[in-house]
Amino acid sequence: MDIYQADKTLVCTSRVPGLKQTSLRILRNKMGNKVVATDPVGVREGNWVFTASGSAARFAAGDFEVLTDLTIAGIIDNWDESAG
Template identity: 60%
Template structure:
C-alpha cells in the first residue's frame, strides 16, 4: 500500500469493457510521481488516500474482474505528510 494524493479526474470515452463503469483518478505520490488509479470510494481532488497495487488492486474493487493494477482503498481522514 502507498499513500497518495488525488490531483484530478481522468475522463476517457473509449475504454476496455472491464473499466466501463469505473471512476479514474490522477494520483500523486509523496515524491511527485503521477499515476492513474480506479476509485471505488469516491475520493475528491485534494484527498489523501491509501492505494493498493499489483494483482491485489482488482480485489479492492466491487467487481474483481476490473482490469487495474492501482486502486484507491480508502480516504485518509487525518495524516500529516513528512517534509
C-alpha cells in the first residue's frame, strides 16, 4: 500500500456510471506525482494517507461494484515524510 498526501477534491462532471456517487480525491506522492483515488474515509487536504490498489481497491471502497483501482485505506497519524 502506497503513501500519499491528500490534495484537493477532484472536480469531474463527466464520468463512467460505475464510479457511482463516490468521492474522488487527488493524491500526491512525495515526488509530486498526482493520482486519483476514491475516498471512503473522508480525508482532509493535507492528510497523509495510505491506499489499496487493484481489486482490493474495489473492496475497500465499501462497494465491490465501484470501478476504482485506488482507494484510500486509512489516515496515517503524525506522519513526518521528511523524517524518512
